[in-house]
Amino acid sequence: MFDKQRLLELVSQNEQELLDLTAKLLQIPSENPDGDTREISTFILEYLRTNGIEAKTYEPDPNRFNIVASVGPKTGKTLIYCGHSDTVPVGDLEQWDFSPFSGEIKDGYLLGRGASDMKAGLAGLIFSMVILKRYDVPLKGELVLAIVPDEESGGDFGVPWLLDEGIITGDGCLIAEPSSELNPTIGQKGSCWFKLTVNGVPAHGSLAPFVGKNAIVDAIRAIERIRTVTDLAIQAPAELKELLQVSNEYLLENERAETRGVFEKITCNIGTIQGGTSANVVADKCVVNIDCRLPFGITNEETMVYIKQELDQLDIDYTIESFGFKSSANYTPAENPVCRAIVDNISYVLKEHAYGVLQWACSDARHFRVHDIPVLQYGPAELDTIHGFNEKVQVKQVINCAKVYTLAAIDFLNE
Known part of the structure; x- marks a missing residue:
């Protein structure tokens, strides 16, 4: 077993690489619907290959292709780390205080469209796989990274296609969709x-x-x-x-009292x-x-x-x-191993009690549950800026989430 503290040190030592990766993703436009995500997907492919990870591409649509990569043996359990590279449109540029494709860091925040939904989380997943590969962290199972280009407009060319075609399957899945720091979403409305x-x-x-x-x-x-x-x-x-x-x-604890009953x-x-x-x-x-x-x-x-x-x-x-x-409302029980791996490591990294909650929106998680793959969502976010102008995310959250992803992969695959 690889020492957890040692893994945290490795993430910390390489955190500038994580922030640079996030910034680059933010600087590449990938608006959806009617967008073209080939540029950002090509960049991700090259980053993975530069770090010794070969990836396969699957193209159900000429302007969008999926990326699937893996590390670890195929003899044990399989954990899927999933993220989407597309964003909602930037909207009226006059309403932004900075360029929506900035990627700069200011006052402790990374700035740009997709910062919270969900390029920072996606960068964390990619970075986590690279760290595990770079330092030869022993795994008893396979960690699969699935990056899809089409979530914001319904996802027909992304997760459901990969699952229906049998290209990806697993014993558990984490999607790096935005969430609060201590509360991954383990269920969602229909x-x-x-x-x-x-x-x-x-x-x-x-x-x-x-x-x-x-x-x-x-x-x-x-x-x-x-x-x-x-x-x-x-x-x-x-x-x-x-x-x-x-x-x-x-909702009450996070000053969202006006939404009580939304579930x-x-x-x-x-x-x-x-x-x-x-x-x-x-x-x-x-x-x-x-x-x-x-x-x-x-x-x-x-x-x-x-x-x-x-x-x-x-x-x-x-x-x-x-x-x-x-879709209909759906959830994964809190006691499921993939939920425990994420929640326990959030508590470990942040030194506070973490627990899963419902999500009032929906995402690609519903497709995994249709295929009987337990799934939850956890990602860095400034929740009030999602899909709005001046989208941003705290730098410290980006780093902490990457730490959780790395530790959770070890716990889930090696238990």
Whole structure:
């Protein structure tokens, strides 16, 4: 067994390399949707190969390819370390106080789009594998690194493809998605994204509402009905009572009291609305993209049945089409070995009590659970900046997470 303190010393000795790696990832644009992640993937490939780790690439899409690498023997258990290289778009550049592709360190923070979600965590996974390889740390099993280019827009070309094709499988998985320092996410809500299309009858705008049928007005009525999903009383399974209680207490302890109950309710976000052709034309079409997140106790199908029942009470011409994220709530028990390996080493590194909680969003973790692979998420983050302007992450968190990743791989594979 490799001494834990010795491993921590090795990470500390090489921490500048970790920060330089993170900075470089931040400096390479990899926005999604409709992005091209070839540049960042090519950089990662070269970094791995420079450090003696050969990786394979898998290309389900011309502009996006997956990277899979491994260290350790294939005779024991397999642990998957997974991260995505894509980010959400940077948005309005005028709203940023620094370049979204900065990668600089200022006041103890690394700056740039993807700093928290999740290039810093991804860098930590890559760096952890390199450290284990560089110093010939003995492993009784295989550590697999899976880097995917397509998570932020639904992930069709990433994790689910790798799993469905049988390219990766394992006894446990860690995804370096953003989390709080002491609380990895061991479960998550389900997701129900859909597009509502409302059709109207065009006419001259000067005669509305006497003639024509305005699709935008009907869409507003439809939205009001759809948003009533948040009022549904949903009963979670009895075995999740403790996890739900712990997760709600976590919200209170982290000054998120306004979100208490989010794990037991459906949330509903009206994301985009597009309708009409001109101010003086009664709109003949309105398209609304909607994101609902589902708690334990209700399925995607049951949610859509309720929504359609509500809309059918209105005198409107509409269609609904699912897209993007679609899943039911899911979790990995806290006592599972992969959860224990991460949680125990968070406590070891930070010298504080760590425990797993639920996540109010969702991620690639759902795909691993569909394939019966226990999974949790833990990564460095400044949570309030995720998907917003001025995204950043604390340098000390980046380093501490890399320490946890390195120690957890040893504990899980060598137990």
